[in-house]
Amino acid sequence: MASIRDVAKRAHVGATTVSRYLNDNGYVSDETRIKIEKAIKELNYTPNELARHLFRKRTGIVAVLVPDVSHPFFGEFVKHVESKLYENGYKTMICSTTKEKNSEIEYIDMLNRHIVDGIISGVHTLEVGAYLNVDKPIVALDRYFNEKIPVVGADHYHGGEMAANCLINCGCRNVLQFQGAKSVNSPSHERHIAFERIMKMNGATVCTVELEWNRFEEDYFQQVVQEIFRTNPEIDGVFGADLLAIAYMKEVIRHGKKVPQDVKIIAYDGTYVTDIVSPTITAIVQPIEELAAESVRLLMNRIADISNLEQRVVLDVKLVEGESTCVQK
Amino acid sequence: MASIRDVAKRAHVGATTVSRYLNDNGYVSDETRIKIEKAIKELNYTPNELARHLFRKRTGIVAVLVPDVSHPFFGEFVKHVESKLYENGYKTMICSTTKEKNSEIEYIDMLNRHIVDGIISGVHTLEVGAYLNVDKPIVALDRYFNEKIPVVGADHYHGGEMAANCLINCGCRNVLQFQGAKSVNSPSHERHIAFERIMKMNGATVCTVELEWNRFEEDYFQQVVQEIFRTNPEIDGVFGADLLAIAYMKEVIRHGKKVPQDVKIIAYDGTYVTDIVSPTITAIVQPIEELAAESVRLLMNRIADISNLEQRVVLDVKLVEGESTCVQK
Numbered sequence A, B: 001m002a003s004i005r006d007v008a009k010r011a012h013v014g015a016t017t018v019s020r021y022l023n024d025n026g027y028v029s030d031e032t033r034i035k036i037e038k039a040i041k042e043l044n045y046t047p048n049e050l051a052r053h054l055f056r057k058r059t060g061i062v063a064v065l066v067p068d069v070s071h072p073f074f075g076e077f078v079k080h081v082e083s084k085l086y087e088n089g090y091k092t093m094i095c096s097t098t099k100e101k102n103s104e105i106e107y108i109d110m111l112n113r114h115i116v117d118g119i120i121s122g123v124h125t126l127e128v129g130a131y132l133n134v135d136k137p138i139v140a141l142d143r144y145f146n147e148k149i150p151v152v153g154a155d156h157y158h159g160g161e162m163a164a165n166c167l168i169n170c171g172c173r174n175v176l177q178f179q180g181a182k183s184v185n186s187p188s189h190e191r192h193i194a195f196e197r198i199m200k201m202n203g204a205t206v207c208t209v210e211l212e213w214n215r216f217e218e219d220y221f222q223q224v225v226q227e228i229f230r231t232n233p234e235i236d237g238v239f240g241a242d243l244l245a246i247a248y249m250k251e252v253i254r255h256g257k258k259v260p261q262d263v264k265i266i267a268y269d270g271t272y273v274t275d276i277v278s279p280t281i282t283a284i285v286q287p288i289e290e291l292a293a294e295s296v297r298l299l300m301n302r303i304a305d306i307s308n309l310e311q312r313v314v315l316d317v318k319l320v321e322g323e324s325t326c327v328q329k
Helices: A004-011 A015-023 A030-043 A049-056 A072-087 A103-112 A156-169 A187-201 A218-231 A242-254 A288-304 B004-011 B015-023 B030-043 B049-056 B072-087 B103-112 B156-169 B187-201 B218-231 B242-254 B288-304
Strands: A061-066 A091-096 A118-121 A138-141 A151-154 A174-179 A205-210 A237-241 A264-269 A282-285 A312-315 A318-320 B061-066 B091-096 B118-121 B138-141 B151-154 B174-179 B205-210 B237-241 B264-269 B282-285 B312-315 B318-320
Touching: A004 A015, A004 A030, A015 A030, A061 A072, A061 A103, A072 A091, A072 A242, A072 A288, A072 B091, A091 A103, A091 B072, A103 A118, A118 A288, A138 A288, A151 A156, A151 A187, A151 A288, A156 A187, A156 A237, A156 A264, A156 A282, A156 A318, A174 A187, A187 A205, A218 A242, A237 A242, A242 A264, A288 A312, B004 B015, B004 B030, B015 B030, B061 B072, B061 B103, B072 B091, B072 B242, B072 B288, B091 B103, B103 B118, B118 B288, B138 B288, B151 B156, B151 B187, B151 B288, B156 B187, B156 B237, B156 B264, B156 B282, B156 B318, B174 B187, B187 B205, B218 B242, B237 B242, B242 B264, B288 B312
Parallel strands: A061 A091, A061 A118, A118 A138, A138 A151, A151 A312, A174 A205, A174 A237, A237 A264, A264 A282, B061 B091, B061 B118, B118 B138, B138 B151, B151 B312, B174 B205, B174 B237, B237 B264, B264 B282
Antiparallel strands: A091 B091, A282 A318, B282 B318
């Protein structure tokens, strides 16, 4: 395989000139440029990417950490992050963190060891300590780690308000909401605060069910939903993440009741799964593509200049009506 | 930051000895080993991973190429591949190929440039030429590229037979099957050959609808399904990939007909989406976790020894009954 020295020899220039050309740092005359390009072509020279990255102290790789890439929300988020990173000349490394408790610590370590240039973290870790004192390019999705790590997320508070108003307008009086583990310090909890506030303001009863940490399996959702349905027959409205909302609807139908006639259901996230079921589910839709775009934008800024600290990006959500709630007047 | 030379100085040994220790190639006495470890600890030395990989000519990274990571089949496949690679000490780079036609060529180029050590390719590329003459560690999921690239896949032929027998046992006489683009050279087409054969053997009529290349959007599925439903009112049985089977069921229900009473539906892949809809869908279930495990196993063998050419792994599928077909006698 041809080396940089072979290219230099063939082009009748110095190896440092070829290096300047390859790394695009420093003056190379047009005449020399043409000679180098000709030599590269003739020798079928492939620059050793590792060596070049070593030189630049960049690897061109960003790690994306999510609890589970097969979850519809995180799958779509990863897809868009990868696409945006690609546009910025970066490759995407992926890590699902449910499989291994400490793998995210390993990725932070990889940042320190120059294997990745940055991290976009959408994990639900409880060990925030690992992120403390890390002053490297990290951006968090819906997660408060420390004041040096910017947070991108949707306007969950507004989402919770909209969900509550929707159920109130449909006449619900006894509602249930599913909430993620409260031990995770996430802005996404705000939707439950807003939901409860509006509901109580309107004299409705709210039952909040907290889910176990980092569990996304359908079996678990089914088990939770069956237990709740059995012990709370008075429930006439439900608010929960897509797969939980769907699991609850299935349970309602299984008992010969009807959605939306007997129970109204509104989902949070609004991924494609809310659209494939019958009836389709009304949802507060998160702007996943924009969340991905903003996460990448903030990370690129941090990689270019670590002192760039745009702290918080909040994107709006919208209510998309399906067939699982009444038509609003 | 401490360098390898700082470690050597502090340990009173030569830099090459420290290098031997770090890369585990060559004799280092126990006494020296202890001195080096003490120096590393005292100096808080972090070896530059890039430099070490450069030395070993390995990056510890494998790229996984799929059409769309947010698709339920590919999402689950990627999740398990990542988990298995992690167990083998490898990190996973991800690339969805629907976004950019030629990005997979770029990844093959990355193999040549030593950025990744191997590729697991589940893409539906039409440009197989890019894979020709590539004698590097690549493993294909359900795809024939060339005789040097091993193929992992399910026993699709058996899957097609089981699907057909299921619909025949339910009394279907006019069935429809959705098939991926035939221009893609994939063993997965075998299921349609088997399906048609069994159906015709039993005197049933089969209509095969070929889908456009590399399109996985719900809007497209809906549009296809609406057109078919309108022009083929006699259809009493449907066989298609999960999301198409679900889209068809939705269309049936939308027209006031019933599943399974009026139309029986059987899906292929059997990911979680077939379980979240009502009625749940009978499916030929692919062993996604095993497909991932075998893909990783074959790739590890190829990375260790490029002459290792286990060519073909075929894994069995199973029929899981849902509520969308009649109960079989």
